[in-house]
Amino acid sequence: MVRVEANRRDFLRWLATAGAGLAAAGIVPACFAQEAAAAGTDVVVVLGATVVDGTDGPPRPHSAVVLTGDRIAWVGPAADLPPLDGARVVDGRGRHLVPGLWDTHTHGIDYEQLWPPMFLANGVTGIREMQGYAENRVTRGKIARGELLGPRVVLASSIVDGPVSLLGPPVTRVANAEEARAAVRTAAAQGSDFVKVYFYLPRDAFAAIADECRRLALPFAGHWPYRIRQLDAARAGQRSFEHLFGSPIATSGRRDEFLARLDATPFDPKAPRDFFNLARELDRQATLAYDPATADHYFAGLKAFGSRLSPTFAVNRVISRPAETYAHDPRLKYLSADIRAYWADRLPLFAPGTPEQIAQQDAYFDAQLRLVGEAHRAGVGILGGTDCQNPYVFPGFSLHDELDFLVEAGLSPRRALRAVTRDAAAFLGRADTDGTIAAGKVADLVLLDADPLADIRAVRRIDTVVTAGRVLDRATLDRMLADVEAAANRPVAAANARSPRLPVHGCC
Numbered sequence: 133m134v135r136v137e138a139n140r141r142d143f144l145r146w147l148a149t150a151g152a153g154l155a156a157a158g159i160v161p162a163c164f165a166q167e168a169a170a171a172g173t174d175v176v177v178v179l180g181a182t183v184v185d186g187t188d189g190p191p192r193p194h195s196a197v198v199l200t201g202d203r204i205a206w207v208g209p210a211a212d213l214p215p216l217d218g219a220r221v222v223d224g225r226g227r228h229l230v231p232g233l234w235d236t237h238t239h240g241i242d243y244e245q246l247w248p249p250m251f252l253a254n255g256v257t258g259i260r261e262m263q264g265y266a267e268n269r270v271t272r273g274k275i276a277r278g279e280l281l282g283p284r285v286v287l288a289s290s291i292v293d294g295p296v297s298l299l300g301p302p303v304t305r306v307a308n309a310e311e312a313r314a315a316v317r318t319a320a321a322q323g324s325d326f327v328k329v330y331f332y333l334p335r336d337a338f339a340a341i342a343d344e345c346r347r348l349a350l351p352f353a354g355h356w357p358y359r360i361r362q363l364d365a366a367r368a369g370q371r372s373f374e375h376l377f378g379s380p381i382a383t384s385g386r387r388d389e390f391l392a393r394l395d396a397t398p399f400d401p402k403a404p405r406d407f408f409n410l411a412r413e414l415d416r417q418a419t420l421a422y423d424p425a426t427a428d429h430y431f432a433g434l435k436a437f438g439s440r441l442s443p444t445f446a447v448n449r450v451i452s453r454p455a456e457t458y459a460h461d462p463r464l465k466y467l468s469a470d471i472r473a474y475w476a477d478r479l480p481l482f483a484p485g486t487p488e489q490i491a492q493q494d495a496y497f498d499a500q501l502r503l504v505g506e507a508h509r510a511g512v513g514i515l516g517g518t519d520c521q522n523p524y525v526f527p528g529f530s531l532h533d534e535l536d537f538l539v540e541a542g543l544s545p546r547r548a549l550r551a552v553t554r555d556a557a558a559f560l561g562r563a564d565t566d567g568t569i570a571a572g573k574v575a576d577l578v579l580l581d582a583d584p585l586a587d588i589r590a591v592r593r594i595d596t597v598v599t600a601g602r603v604l605d606r607a608t609l610d611r612m613l614a615d616v617e618a619a620a621n622r623p624v625a626a627a628n629a630r631s632p633r634l635p636v637h638g639c640c
């Protein structure tokens with residue numbers, strides 16, 4: 133033991149002199165190592181893996197990644213390491229190490245016994261949660277304080293919509309600029325990381341949100357607000373557009389005709405879904421008249437304003453197929469009975485029924501894949517989000533499906549992986565701490581048994597996940613999933629550990 137302690141000190145001393153990258157990251161290596169030694173911080177070395185670090189650099193075989201506490205302390209050739217007595221070694225030989233994955237469109241993290249472990253078991257170490265409410269703000273705090281093991285959470289405000297809305301509580305409805313500004317101030321006071329905007333915002337309310345967000349340096353993102361041209365919303369600062377709503381119309385030769393029709397259609401408070409259904413159908417029809425010149429204008433605008441498209445193919449795929457398609461998905465065993473029932477009830481609201489509708493929706497989904505491929509080639513930033521908690525979109529698991537779809541759309545496996553690591557971190561303003569494998573970054577890592585650059589499906593072959601420096605090996609991940617399954621099959625209120633008064637929040 134004494135010998136090991138001495139060697140650990142030697143190792144930390146070596147790290148202090150070798151850790152030039154730490155200095156670059158603003159950490160003084162010597163102090164850092166001394167602090168680590170004094171605190172008895174664990175040193176973990178992922179040894180021998182090929183590092184695929186989320187940048188466009190080449191993969192680095194036979195690497196070593198040294199972790200101290202919750203940070204990456206050193207990355208370099210395995211051959212350069214001194215003796216490792218006193219460090220925990222994770223065998224990376226023959227494996228690929230990638231940054232922890234981000235799902236940038238999620239719901240339901242406050243299902244504390246189900247969602248956080250499902251994310252981590254699938255290598256998702258960060259999420260952008262798209263609807264803020266009291267329960268998930270509490271969950272975010274527990275994870276941040278280390279009281280609950282889970283992905284780091286970037287959390288939306290309450291959804292801000294117009295006086296007519298598809299959504300019930302806890303959505304925030306604003307009728308004018310004054311109420312819109314108040315909603316933004318409330319969002320800031322609640323510690324929201326961004327403001328989520330929605331379909332039916334009136335024009336003046338939207339403009340007030342953009343202005344108040346600018347004043348408070350709070351980003352805003354969300355759905356296409358139908359009363360605003362998408363490029364005007366992008367110019368005003370909307371950071372992302374979710375689900376591709378409006379993108380088909382904005383890239384169509386029938387754009388002006390369809391927008392005029394929507395402008396002339398009121399939001400009906402008695403049947404709020406009618407407008408949404410019309411817009412969705414016009415989006416579908418718009419794909420039949422895709423116009424490259426119109427599309428180029430739209431893509432150039434999004435790129436210039438830095439607004440991202442968030443296709444959420446995982447959910448879009450589900451709603452393009454007959455409702456019974458997913459009824460026997462093996463992953464349903466991880467969900468409690470109320471969620472399964474909600475999914476079964478809700479999907480028929482969206483899913484096609486007749487053979488003609490099924491063929492139409494199938495073709496529409498293919499058109500969405502093509503549109504995202506064109507957007508990507510035009511330089512528009514693409515996000516990897518799933519919309520999990522919506523029917524048959526599973527926390528963690530479905531991000532792997534989303535990566536498949538991004539590759540099908542035309543992103544290379546490298547760019548798809550970048551979308552959910554480095555690009556996601558940059559989008560969320562966390563480029564300094566997240567998204568790549570480099571000294572000084574947070575130790576969020578996924579060790580894979582196969583090469584994701586050769587086949588993106590390799591992201592499913594997880595050997596080890598590291599979340600904020602904590603190592604979860606395969607046996608631990610399997611145990612976590614077994615615990616999720618057990619919790620899901622306990623009585624509903626106990627399984628969800630969320631106030632039983634609350635309905636399952638869907639949509640959004």
Ligand SMILES: [Zn+2]
Nearest residue numbers: 262519639640
């Ligand atoms: Zn959503």
Ligand SMILES: [Zn+2]
Nearest residue numbers: 374375639640
């Ligand atoms: Zn949404």
